[in-house]
Amino acid sequence: MPDTEAGPRLSQGNGPRPAPGNGPRSAQSSADAVPLQELAAALLDLEPLLSAVPERLRVTPPAGSDPGSVRVLQAALDALAARLDMPGVTVVPSGDGLWSVELAVSRRLARALGTAPAEAVIHADASAVDRAVRAVHATPPGRPVPLRAHDGTPLRGYRAGAADAPAVVVVMACGMPVGLAAPWLRALSGTCQVVTWESRGMFAAGDGPGLPALTGHDLAAQAADVLAVLDGFGIGEAHVMGLCGGAALALAAAAASPRVTSLSLWHGDYELGEDAPKTPHQRDVEGLLAMASRSPRHAEGLHRMMRRPQALDALRPEVAHHLLHPYASPELMHRYGLLNGVIMSTDYRPLLREVRQPTLVVSSEQDTTAHPEGSVQVAERLPCATLRMMPHGDHLSAFGADPGLVGLLSDFMRDIHGTTERDT
Template sequence: MSNVTDAATRLCEAVRMLRHLATNLPEPIHIGLLNASDGPSVVSGAGVAAIQQTVSQAFARIGVQQLEYCRESTQQLSSFELFISRKISAALNFDYQPPASAEQQQAQQAIIEHFEFDAQIPGIARSSLITRDGVLLNTYASANRRLTPLVLVLPCGLPFELCREWFLALGERYFVMTWETRGLFGACIDFDRLVVDATAQTADLFAIMEHFGHESAHVMGICGGAAIALYAAAKHDDRVRSLSLWHGDYNLDDDSLRTAHQRNFEWLMEAAASDRSEARDLQALFVDQATLVTTPEPIAHVALFPYVNVELFYRYSRVNDALNKTNINTLLSGIDVPTLVVAGDSDQTTHIGGSRHIAQSVEGARLHIEKNGSHLAFFEHSTRSCAAAFEFMDSLLEPALT
């Protein structure tokens, strides 16, 4: 019995992890039940049909109603469908034998029916707010509101799950608040009328503070979120207690301070932001399975999110293009808060030289270079990196509320 129920639980956990991709892909979604070598399973018959039904039931719980199963070849699968297929197949241990008895089948069904696909994460409270310009934002807060407040600015346009471990680690010492980028999460019917520039995104940062009852807080920005954090400190230094910039993606008007990835990303965002027709043509490139070769597998379930359909990709491009056009150099002289700048010596995503430039240009800023540090290492080793964040903020000697 335990093998059957364990497999059902793993299946549900995989579907929950994949929900950002699956719920935004055009239906029907094509899925292959694969073998360990990434090829289609050679098992056929009633057993596979029963497993397919079980997988379909799990996806139906997150609102995905139309799945089509590919038995012959995986070549017809999109990059997103292939990634989903790999995760589902691995969750089932590449074993497609159905439950051996009616009792086992009932136990399996019970797990799928009662699994909490949208469960609250212990220690994290989800809520929402409406901004002054009428935008719905998904918000997240840690449990202990008596601790010193900290706003975490996520990488622009990516789901909260990408930084969940960081959020939890920070929440042990600080009251952490964050939100997901305007226009890409939750209801947003009229995106074309939405303001998405740095000013609007900075206003969202302060709306989060106010939503949780704070006029000021420490601010930590990650990747593109570092640009928003900088903008906030430059415009409202009385509300930013300190600034922590991690692996920042900055427009410094100097290509020598940008990696090839940054230059390519800037071009892609500008081109796709021009109109939906151009976005449609460019989004088609990410449907190719080769996309998975350059996407780190541990974070692919969230990193691929903005590319799964044309509308999301267009919105993601609009938001990021606006940030890319914000010249950070014009802000640096206005930063007058304690600042920590962090970069990795192995990062191929954002240029270490950009972080060095920021640290040299902001008076009193501290530069911390993580050995073997990179974007992926940042997300995978939150506990190790958090030590540097805590050391910096603790050095400011700000006590928690009593």
């Protein structure tokens, strides 16, 4: 349930790109051509969405591109998608009639092009495509690793950092693609082995078309995926950090296993009954999830609303393609209602008495998405918790891995475990 409000932008991919210019684009020399690595990184960032949506999506070149850019951009995107082994997109000259996801995908690709003309990618030969794809695969989060949950459900796992480094498991917000947590994977991979996965049943597994079967959606099954990811990567124990609704899953995993040695809970979304208030956003999302979980037919009606271009108005442009993922098809919406509905409706007060691991709890008074009082109450009830209320930062700030937050986590892990650095 990440924040959808306007505010400071997060960096993505290989860093922020300049906004596309407003004037006409002219041809440039090959020396000024758009770096294919940026375009490949954008496609890899979009892969979870393109693989999960049943229809082939349409995109437009950036505003001001020459008419011939449609053909050239299509050829470059086709070559990159084939090399990345992922679904492609269809480039169309106009954005008229595009739905919300298609517009979000178009904008993500436009940011990758930056100020370079779309037609400049004509310089993308096979060797350049191969180099670009190898480079983005080597940059966290990289390509997904097929894993299996304990009930057989296929999972898409990701790992960054050295295998002999202290392990950190990132538990993302339910239904969100790995790209939303990529800043943490990049920030921690220099000193830690960082692993994560994408929510069960919400992402194409790579072993056939469409989504895999959703074999279980209760809290126990979702929390057990934390341990399945440890098993899949051969990790004995780890620090577990939970973001948004992932904080609740982190708590459940810690209560179930001592392999979770410590916790950090970032802007958590908790059900605590009358002990903690909820924001209007939390209440609205709970109502939407309850309706979507009833049946695919109910989810289909909600999906029609989310297809409108106006659905993008409340979403930050640089992460809109991630935030729309759970709403991108009726089946995704239905599964999201089941999975996140359980996370948001389970009363966590009994669970808090079972978690004894050292825990860092982080929130901010500026979070209007997940009420900060929930974090206050969790910290007060856990026997070994430290609360840090940040003076600034809304809900999505937790996903940005800025130096202050990374330092906060590093200091906590150093205090608890001695160091975050590998022995040399």
